[in-house]
Amino acid sequence: MSKLKSSESVRVVVRCRPMNGKEKAASYDKVVDVDVKLGQVSVKNPKGVAHEMPKTFTFDAVYDWNAKQFELYDETFRPLVDSVLQGFNGTIFAYGQTGTGKTYTMEGVRGDPEKRGVIPNSFDHIFTHISRSQNQQYLVRASYLEIYQEEIRDLLSKDQTKRLELKERPDTGVYVKDLSSFVTKSVKEIEHVMNVGNQNRSVGATNMNEHSSRSHAIFVITIECSEVGLDGENHIRVGKLNLVDLAGSERQAKTGAQGERLKEATKINLSLSALGNVISALVDGKSTHIPYRDSKLTRLLQDSLGGNAKTVMVANVGPASYNVEETLTTLRYANRAKNIKNKPRVNEDPKDALLREFQEEIARLKAQLEKRSIG
Numbered sequence: 001m002s003k004l005k006s007s008e009s010v011r012v013v014v015r016c017r018p019m020n021g022k023e024k025a026a027s028y029d030k031v032v033d034v035d036v037k038l039g040q041v042s043v044k045n046p047k048g049v050a051h052e053m054p055k056t057f058t059f060d061a062v063y064d065w066n067a068k069q070f071e072l073y074d075e076t077f078r079p080l081v082d083s084v085l086q087g088f089n090g091t092i093f094a095y096g097q098t099g100t101g102k103t104y105t106m107e108g109v110r111g112d113p114e115k116r117g118v119i120p121n122s123f124d125h126i127f128t129h130i131s132r133s134q135n136q137q138y139l140v141r142a143s144y145l146e147i148y149q150e151e152i153r154d155l156l157s158k159d160q161t162k163r164l165e166l167k168e169r170p171d172t173g174v175y176v177k178d179l180s181s182f183v184t185k186s187v188k189e190i191e192h193v194m195n196v197g198n199q200n201r202s203v204g205a206t207n208m209n210e211h212s213s214r215s216h217a218i219f220v221i222t223i224e225c226s227e228v229g230l231d232g233e234n235h236i237r238v239g240k241l242n243l244v245d246l247a248g249s250e251r252q253a254k255t256g257a258q259g260e261r262l263k264e265a266t267k268i269n270l271s272l273s274a275l276g277n278v279i280s281a282l283v284d285g286k287s288t289h290i291p292y293r294d295s296k297l298t299r300l301l302q303d304s305l306g307g308n309a310k311t312v313m314v315a316n317v318g319p320a321s322y323n324v325e326e327t328l329t330t331l332r333y334a335n336r337a338k339n340i341k342n343k344p345r346v347n348e349d350p351k352d353a354l355l356r357e358f359q360e361e362i363a364r365l366k367a368q369l370e371k372r373s374i375g
Contacts, residue, residue, distance in 0.1 A: 010311045011060045012338040013076050014041050014331065016319055017101040018065035023320040032319040032327060034064035043328055046321035057331045059338065065319070069108050073121040076312060080241075081122050083310050084223060085129050087237030087346040091244060091304035092118055095333065096316030097326040098248025105314055106245050118314075119194070119219065119243050123187045126223065139224040139355045141181040142190050144197035147296050148215035149267045155197035155217070156180050166299055171351065173307070174299050181222065183354075194219060216271065216297050219243040224355045236353045237346055242304060246272070246297075271295040276333060282306045283339040310344045313337050 016032050033042040033054065039062050042054040063072055077092060084090040094102035108117030130138045144155040145164070152164040157180055167177045184190040202215040221241040229235045274295035281287035282305060292302045304311045315334035317327045 007341040007343050008310070010305070010313060010337050010340040010342060011076070011080075012313045012315065012334050013061040013063065013072075014057075014059050014315045014317060014334060015063040015067065015072065015101065015105060016041065016065060016317050017104075019319055020099075023318075023322065026322070028320040028322045030319045031321045031324050032317060034062050036062055036064060036067075041317070041331060043324060043331065046324055055328065055331075057335050059315075059334065069105075069115055069117060070121070072105070072314075073118060073125075076314070077118050077122065078125065080310050080312055081125050082129075083344070084221075084239035084241045085126065085225070087225065087239045087348065088344050089240045089242075089303060089309040089347065091242040091301065091309050091311045092122075092314070093242075093244035093246060093301075093304070093311075094314050094316055095246055096248070096330050097318065097323060100248075100316035100318045100330075102248070102314075102316045103245060105316060106243065120191070122221075122241065122243065123190050126221065127187050127190075135227055137226040137355065139183060139226075139358070140185070140190070141183045141222050141354065142193045143176075143179050143181040143220040143222075144194065144217070145176060145179060145220075146201055146215045146217045147271065147300070148202045149263065150271065150296055152176060152296055153200075154179055155200045156182065156193065160200055166296060174302050176300075181220075190221070214247060216247050217245045218300060219245075224353050226355045226359070234359065235349060236355050237348050238350050238353055239347065242301075242309075244301070271297040274298045275301070276336075278305055279333070279336050279340060282341075283336055305340055305342075307342060308345055308347075309342055311340075311342060 014034075016034050019028070019030055029046055031044045031046050033044070034040075035042070038058070039060065040056055040058050041062050042056045044054045045052055061076060080090045080092065092106075094106050096102050104117060106117050107119050109115035110120065126140065130140070146153045146155050152166070153160065154162070154164055154176075164179060165177045166174055168174050182193050184193060197217075197219070201217060219242075221243070223239045223241070224236055225239075226234050226236045274291065275298055277291050277294060278298045278301075281290045290306065292298045298305075303309045313334060315330050317330050
């Protein structure tokens with residue numbers, strides 16, 4: 001396998017949810033059309049004249065309101081998770097206005113196998129792959145963080161008041177200092193880690209959604225794989241999967257935000273506009289400066305946007321006329337993102353591989369035992 005890879009684009013898919021009960025009750029028109037075969041999404045102007053052409057966007061893949069969760073996973077996310085198992089970095093992030101189905105896409109309905117989202121499907125995928133592997137040793141660990149009002153919180157820490165700092169290293173790039181990680185040996189264990197983190201997340205009701213995510217959350221799965229190479233030596237590859245649930249992007253007037261909620265919304269929109277500025281700068285071609293440092297979110301996603309990672313962005317939209325402006329904003333955003341070029345490469349033999357430490361520890365203990373048995 002070649003260590004260096006030429007550049008590849010961020011893969012962008014769009015998913016449109018069905019009309020919901022509120023929208024039907026209010027008799028809103030459906031203004032979004034999805035052509036799955038052509039990979040196109042068209043948006044009609046609800047106030048436009050009859051002959052006005054809809055705005056059409058083309059993406060790597062599009063999914064309409066009939067799309068099943070497993071179709072989305074198998075076609076769009078499975079190849080990326082396979083790459084992570086080979087030692088690449090991968091990022092999956094859901095973007096869109098509140099109430100368009102980002103959390104449904106990422107998490108789905110846990111108890112229903114048909115409705116499981118990307119995250120539980122990826123857990124299954126990873127541990128099924130490991131159980132079938134023969135000549136490799138694997139180590140899987142999980143971390144979970146939240147960016148709330150521009151502060152980073154470790155969702156797995158006992159001390160939920162502690163705020164963490166971002167640091168940068170020349171070899172591994174941006175990382176979160178003191179972020180805890182837990183070794184997980186099964187789907188059940190990694191699900192438990194995620195459930196603990198979810199209970200600590202900042203969630204609140206807005207007019208747009210009763211259970212709106214008021215923070216950005218990133219669940220990080222690090223997969224180390226050790227196998228003997230042609231040279232007879234043990235080689236370790238480390239893939240990292242970032243599963244990102246972004247807070248909703250919406251207009252404050254519609255959310256009924258006041259006081260603390262308004263402050264939250266302002267911070268959310270600030271980091272999402274910073275994300276937009278990074279995307280614009282990356283695809284502009286003329287920009288020499290990419291403003292990653294404008295927000296914690298963009299610094300953490302630095303590798304995923306223009307760096308060493310394979311990235312899939314799923315843009316979630318709603319079909320109702322009431323949200324046409326937000327839908328167009330999301331589609332324009334996604335349309336720009338598909339022009340970002342990343343340079344993913346396999347991460348081989350990194351210095352901080354835990355497996356390496358464990359192997360050295362085992363070798364040391366074995367040597368001690370041998371000494372004793374000889375003595």
